[in-house]
Amino acid sequence: MTEDKKSLFIEGKEVEFTNEPNLLEVIRKAGMNVPTFCYRPDLTSFGACRMCVVEVEYPNGRKMINSSCTMPPEAGIKVKLNTEKTRRIRKTVLQLLLANHDRKCLTCERSGNCELQQYAEEYGITDIPYAEKDDFLPVDHSSPSIVRDANKCILCGACVRACSEYQHSVLGFANRGSKTLVQPMNGKPLANSECVNCGQCAAVCPTGALTINSQIEKVWKEITNPEKKVVVQFAPSVRVAIGEMFGLEPGVNSTEKINAALRAIGFDLVFDTNFSADLTIMEEAAEFVERVKSGKNLPLFTSCCPAWVRYLELEHPDMKEHLSTCKSPQGMMGAIIREYVPKYYEDITPENLVSVSIMPCTAKKYEATREQFKMENGKQEIDYVLTTQELGKMIKSAGIDFKNIEGQPADTPFGKYTGAGTIFGVSGGVAEAAARTAYNMVTGEELKDVVINDMRGTHRVKTVELDLKGTKIKVKIVNTLKEAEKCLREIKEGKADYQLLEVMACPGGCINGGGQPLSHNDSNIKEERAQGLYTDDATGQWRKSHENPEIIDLYKNHLEKPNSHKAHELLHTSYSDKRKDCYISAGE
Amino acid sequence: MSGSNTAIDFRAIDKILEKYEYKKSYLIAMLQAVQEIYKYLPEDAMTYIGEKVDELSPATVYGVATFYAQFSLEPKGKYEIKVCDGTACHVRGSMPVLNAIRNKLDLKEGKLTSDDGLFSLETVSCLGACGLAPVVMINDKVHPQMTSDAISIILDTLLSEERGQ
Numbered sequence: 001m002t003e004d005k006k007s008l009f010i011e012g013k014e015v016e017f018t019n020e021p022n023l024l025e026v027i028r029k030a031g032m033n034v035p036t037f038c039y040r041p042d043l044t045s046f047g048a049c050r051m052c053v054v055e056v057e058y059p060n061g062r063k064m065i066n067s068s069c070t071m072p073p074e075a076g077i078k079v080k081l082n083t084e085k086t087r088r089i090r091k092t093v094l095q096l097l098l099a100n101h102d103r104k105c106l107t108c109e110r111s112g113n114c115e116l117q118q119y120a121e122e123y124g125i126t127d128i129p130y131a132e133k134d135d136f137l138p139v140d141h142s143s144p145s146i147v148r149d150a151n152k153c154i155l156c157g158a159c160v161r162a163c164s165e166y167q168h169s170v171l172g173f174a175n176r177g178s179k180t181l182v183q184p185m186n187g188k189p190l191a192n193s194e195c196v197n198c199g200q201c202a203a204v205c206p207t208g209a210l211t212i213n214s215q216i217e218k219v220w221k222e223i224t225n226p227e228k229k230v231v232v233q234f235a236p237s238v239r240v241a242i243g244e245m246f247g248l249e250p251g252v253n254s255t256e257k258i259n260a261a262l263r264a265i266g267f268d269l270v271f272d273t274n275f276s277a278d279l280t281i282m283e284e285a286a287e288f289v290e291r292v293k294s295g296k297n298l299p300l301f302t303s304c305c306p307a308w309v310r311y312l313e314l315e316h317p318d319m320k321e322h323l324s325t326c327k328s329p330q331g332m333m334g335a336i337i338r339e340y341v342p343k344y345y346e347d348i349t350p351e352n353l354v355s356v357s358i359m360p361c362t363a364k365k366y367e368a369t370r371e372q373f374k375m376e377n378g379k380q381e382i383d384y385v386l387t388t389q390e391l392g393k394m395i396k397s398a399g400i401d402f403k404n405i406e407g408q409p410a411d412t413p414f415g416k417y418t419g420a421g422t423i424f425g426v427s428g429g430v431a432e433a434a435a436r437t438a439y440n441m442v443t444g445e446e447l448k449d450v451v452i453n454d455m456r457g458t459h460r461v462k463t464v465e466l467d468l469k470g471t472k473i474k475v476k477i478v479n480t481l482k483e484a485e486k487c488l489r490e491i492k493e494g495k496a497d498y499q500l501l502e503v504m505a506c507p508g509g510c511i512n513g514g515g516q517p518l519s520h521n522d523s524n525i526k527e528e529r530a531q532g533l534y535t536d537d538a539t540g541q542w543r544k545s546h547e548n549p550e551i552i553d554l555y556k557n558h559l560e561k562p563n564s565h566k567a568h569e570l571l572h573t574s575y576s577d578k579r580k581d582c583y584i585s586a587g588e
Numbered sequence: 589m590s591g592s593n594t595a596i597d598f599r600a601i602d603k604i605l606e607k608y609e610y611k612k613s614y615l616i617a618m619l620q621a622v623q624e625i626y627k628y629l630p631e632d633a634m635t636y637i638g639e640k641v642d643e644l645s646p647a648t649v650y651g652v653a654t655f656y657a658q659f660s661l662e663p664k665g666k667y668e669i670k671v672c673d674g675t676a677c678h679v680r681g682s683m684p685v686l687n688a689i690r691n692k693l694d695l696k697e698g699k700l701t702s703d704d705g706l707f708s709l710e711t712v713s714c715l716g717a718c719g720l721a722p723v724v725m726i727n728d729k730v731h732p733q734m735t736s737d738a739i740s741i742i743l744d745t746l747l748s749e750e751r752g753q
Binding site for chain 2: 164168169170171172173174175176183184185186194583584586587
């Protein structure tokens with residue numbers, strides 16, 4: 001046996017391991033599993049819940065119980081997963097957690113996909129020998145994106161780690177012992193906190209303590225109202241993830257199935273946010289070329305990620321001039337639907353039009369409520385935002401056989417898209433799409449090799465140099481706000497040599513957004529979703545935003561050219577200093 | 589936005605942060621220095637530290653402040669009353685003394701500071717004066733062998749002094 005290839009024994013079976021960070025990963029690699037609440041492969045190990053305990057026997061005969069998520073694998077050890085002792089420990093943990101838990105499971109948002117519920121069932125917890133608590137803490141419904149219910153928190157700390165390792169530690173542990181709580185500073189409502197609504201806390205929460213603020217019932221009410229015409233758009237990343245809720249593999253492209261399912265639910269018109277991603281590229285590439293020429297407010301920051309935009313408005317309002325003035329694809333489609341759908345469809349009027357979007361993202365719910373997206377009549381351009389998870393629930397409740405539904409195309413004239421639009425969903429995709437069109441704008445020629453491999457991959461930081469026939473451009477691509485913060489400091493210190501900064505707040509980009517189907521214990525799922533988008537790009541009819549025939553028509557018939565007066569009116573937005581609205585401005 | 593009614597001198601907090609080089613490993617020392625000034629930790633001061641020090645956030649500072657019993661998040665009264673509830677004081681009747689103080693100052697369960705801001709009350713685990721049990725400290729003065737009646741008289745004296753002023 002070589003030095004870097006060692007082995008241990010799991011349930012009598014010899015298993016090789018190399019650089020797995022902990023025993024739990026070795027167990028999973030061997031095709032076995034143990035339960036856990038607090039272990040999340042993309043976050044640091046915490047060892048809080050004690051569900052993953054295993055019995056370990058060392059070569060010298062010493063035996064011990066250890067949590068497999070915090071124990072490094074050692075050569076020669078014999079590991080037993082399900083002994084009388086480990087099962088007893090897990091059962092006790094479950095009973096104690098349930099003793100302190102709000103047991104109103106039937107009406108819980110996470111009923112059916114709650115890990116506590118699942119393990120309680122798997123471990124045959126039919127009886128909790130402790131009295132149910134009767135003092136409940138208030139539930140925080142303040143945020144448009146996230147609901148926080150401390151009564152369902154099991155203190156596994158996954159959300160606290162996600163918030164600190166990806167973003168900027170809005171959630172923290174407070175108090176100690178039996179009074180411990182997970183909350184923002186002094187229990188402030190999330191809406192008034194510095195939370196950017198990314199939803200990664202809810203994505204890692206094993207229970208119903210942090211959930212998505214659902215708008216499903218409001219949307220059903222509009223759909224079932226015969227007076228209303230409900231127009232829907234759905235984002236790039238939704239198509240490669242929703243299938244997971246119906247037994248399809250992650251990354252399978254369900255664009256046409258989604259079109260069909262949305263119509264079956266009762267939406268009147270189905271448009272594709274990929275179309276407006278193409279539109280975003282037209283505007284943003286033009287803006288970028290303009291800024292490079294003038295040299296002002298460089299690097300240009302992408303503005304598609306509402307969590308990132310809010311972060312900048314809160315933490316660095318002095319840098320908001322760097323942000324692209326382009327609305328996000330959701331925002332652009334929202335404006336286009338309001339402006340043009342009543343012109344193309346005579347049964348739809350500004351009064352009966354309801355605009356819904358389906359996003360992989362909880363922050364998009366917040367984005368839709370921004371004051372910049374308020375119309376003259378006081379209503380918001382986009383009425384409701386649903387996440388991929390919520391759409392999955394609607395499809396289920398409508399009794400649609402998603403797996404077997406026959407695909408349909410989207411509606412015209414905002415339903416066609418290019419590969420550039422579809423890769424918006426993955427970190428690096430916006431920059432890659434922009435490069436394809438910027439090349440054309442700068443050189444007047446078409447880029448031949450459209451795939452820029454250095455921009456691909458879900459890792460956190462990528463730096464790419466491009467040569468637009470003599471015009472040298474440097475692009476930095478980061479995901480998570482923790483990495484974005486480092487870039488902002490670089491820029492403030494004058495150390496940044498790039499002209500474009502692409503930021504997505506979620507690790508890997510929108511494909512791993514806070515509204516996507518839950519994938520707690522499999523960090524490969526986001527890679528497969530990313531691959532799904534890249535395949536969609538490679539197999540589509542067009543790969544550059546400026547080749548999209550409907551985009552060409554939109555400019556020809558209505559908008560004239562990118563960054564025209566009309567385009568600015570509809571497709572661009574402004575940013576404001578949000579710091580003073582939040583307690584973080586204390587002392588300023 | 590202000591989260592508490594104490595006016596905070598943020599320049600004084602800046603000095604504390606400078607002294608500790610804005611390092612998060614000195615957080616407890618920073619909080620102690622803030623508490624030295626205000627006798628408690630005003631919310632805005634915790635937020636300010638969370639924003640100014642790298643790798644800290646308001647929520648993480650609050651987490652540390654609420655973890656340790658040495659930090660108070662409520663303003664302290666002019667007279668800080670500490671009732672010893674160590675083993676010796678407890679068996680010699682510190683609880684009746686504590687209850688007498690609560691009744692006298694109208695401090696219901698959980699409330700630490702009287703409405704007039706004169707008195708704040710806490711229990712401590714041992715003052716190291718077990719021979720004098722039960723012991724009550726009011727600010728820096730130790731009152732030995734307390735009873736409910738004795739503490740009532742002491743509080744009455746303080747109250748009448750306050751009224752006389």
